[in-house]
Amino acid sequence: MDKLTTIKEAVKNIKNGDTIMIGGFMGNGAPPELIDALIEKDIRDITLISSDTAKIDYASGKLIRDKRVKKLYASHIGTNKETGRQMTEGELDVELVPQGTLVERIRAAGFGLGGILTTTGVGTRVEEGKQKLTVDGVNYLLETPLHADVALINAKKADKAGNLQYQGSMVNFNAMMAAAAKTTIVEVDEVVEKGEMDPNLVMTPGVFVDYVVKRGEDNE
Amino acid sequence: MDKLTTIKEAVKNIKNGDTIMIGGFMGNGAPPELIDALIEKDIRDITLISSDTAKIDYASGKLIRDKRVKKLYASHIGTNKETGRQMTEGELDVELVPQGTLVERIRAAGFGLGGILTTTGVGTRVEEGKQKLTVDGVNYLLETPLHADVALINAKKADKAGNLQYQGSMVNFNAMMAAAAKTTIVEVDEVVEKGEMDPNLVMTPGVFVDYVVKRGEDNE
């Protein structure tokens, strides 16, 4: 199966109200053209799951700026003042999730777990509304999976089977988000044929990926 | 820090009664010289955590053959008749763990989780003695971490900082076992200097690895 397609085709089933994961950390390793495609397609009422909201005109920050997001799961929003403003004024529902817990909740969804136990957040506001368990005398929070309809991720290179390689610190949340969504779309710099990527050096297997789009193409 | 050393030095603190993880699947990706070193060092009363017990004269099977193991966690023992015999005759305490649960329990130990929820094993003997939780109407078992004193793993290549690359299907349990033990010793085919392994292509970061030994050396 050849997973290489256009952005237009890849995003065709994304709709208002979807839960969308966007990879990247402060925009590093976010998929810029896929984010722009969401805006062009005028997708609204998004539940966004992302490490942070970058800056106001950058990466997932654009979706906040244009008020496309109704609910946000993120670990850090301090770099985007507009996110803070919308939250304070009740326009945006924000659930702050510790970064390690965020990635474990995403992984749990992708990897079919019912949740994980962590000490992170015990004794803080993070424990509000969550089930607490004591195992061998240690107190844990039960953190449950975060699923998504769509994951928009970024990689350096894909083969046409959807196998991915990342570069530098750009892997961050992308690898686990690939597994956690019903539909995973990856934006890459380079696409090679099947057989041209060493199977030993694949970082995300193509089974998690539905569509591959190439950055900088005429993607109509 | 240069983690390259001799086998003799690497195994010097392993002692009777230790809990030892051994990587590999049916011996594929097991560390042969490290296993032989355990036997030469006459380590006994081992609690062994391994995917399986391979064959009687092969990989972790040798430890069973030589009656060095008092307790075994494994997902499959059918290929080593001696394991079955020792279990049936009460010489060896065996806990059979579903393979996916085994690797998650190892990962939970390495990655500092208190446990994970899984549907695997619900309604079977695997649930005996375990805490059961119902979340959103689904029944789960709480599977707790499996820690070890020592992990003996195998990789294709290491740099002197302990960063690892694997080959083929030989990665299997090695990657997660690296994280889950107090001391991790890796046996490799090839060792390079720091800076000679592309940091993008490291499969197990050196922070998890304590000692690197080179296969086929005079390791005295």
Next chain:
Amino acid sequence: MNKEEMQTLIAKRVAYELEDQSLVNLGIGLPTKAANYIPDDVEVMFQSENGFVGLRGLKEDEEDDGTIVNAGGQPVGIEQGGAFFDSSTSFGIIRGGYVDCTILGALQVDLHGNIANYMIPGKMVPGMGGAMDLLEGAKKVIVAMQHTAKGSPKILNECNLPLTASEAVDLIVTEMGVIEVTNQGLTLIEYNPAFTIDEIKEATEAPLTIADDVKDMTLNI
């Protein structure tokens, strides 16, 4: 039919269940044989739970370098477009619902879709390997097995061996026919005309509903 003929028939019929572009995990033994009978117009990727997708047999002139084995520990190869990964990712793929279909053997299956295939207490305890995970995680579970063991039914009202998973099986393929596991019990949807319906019922402990449009299973393969 001798044993080999039965196994070939089962393998052929099971192969017919595999869908184009699907990810499939085959248990060792009889299920593995299904790979030989996949129709030419169907492209399937095989997963090997020890850590890769793109499992294929070694080519005739291909040397075994010891680096790739299947879940039975035998030397195999990898297809173009395949990928290696660690056990945690491999079982993430399985538990995360990315395996479209798994085909497994069984000692017993029952009317609720319960399956027992990993131990006979006090006698044979190979262990479950990845079977429990596959039974929970795969979208479709097919049992491929001979209908009886030494003349005794293996399709029962209630498994009496320790279960590998409960309510997990979707379809049972034997040399006698193809049985769907539904909420209402077991339905024979195809049968092998070498047997009569009565013979099949006789060889099955659990009650068997015969589908109104029950077909000849040998026509499909």
Next chain:
Amino acid sequence: MNKEEMQTLIAKRVAYELEDQSLVNLGIGLPTKAANYIPDDVEVMFQSENGFVGLRGLKEDEEDDGTIVNAGGQPVGIEQGGAFFDSSTSFGIIRGGYVDCTILGALQVDLHGNIANYMIPGKMVPGMGGAMDLLEGAKKVIVAMQHTAKGSPKILNECNLPLTASEAVDLIVTEMGVIEVTNQGLTLIEYNPAFTIDEIKEATEAPLTIADDVKDMTLNI
């Protein structure tokens, strides 16, 4: 001391805590400055929780190609022997106890070692980022901060801002001194002779035990 002098003093003293061959995670802001003052005979690896070990500053002639940023989103480089990995591995390293020491700033710390550093309700809510995980997972937690905020104590009997973690802090380093958090409360083990002990007690809401062998903190740096 002006603000910059205070920060430099704190950064220098904190750097002195870092052990040879240890893995360290520095929070953004003041803690990051500690990296500039590590003694020559101490080799430390820095972790960046967004996904690598071997964090280093860009060299003077090095171009930023946009592929490597630190936890503050700033361009950085990677040392020889470093490695990139995904967020799940990165927080595995943190929660798994592989980070020997983390240095974080704080809004408030209290006598139990509780720390508040991620939000002022209704006013400033940057979020916890990786701080909650670091506070739980790192073997040693050092708070590096100015002793007071606009003259008000930050070292309290009880934090009144939402906690980032409870009973997590091991050591507090300020421009006034070095305070150990013990089961018996807070102990001043070093102080800056630019201040009197009474001035330090005055600037600290929580009761402060003065160590019998309290030292001059500026001698160590």
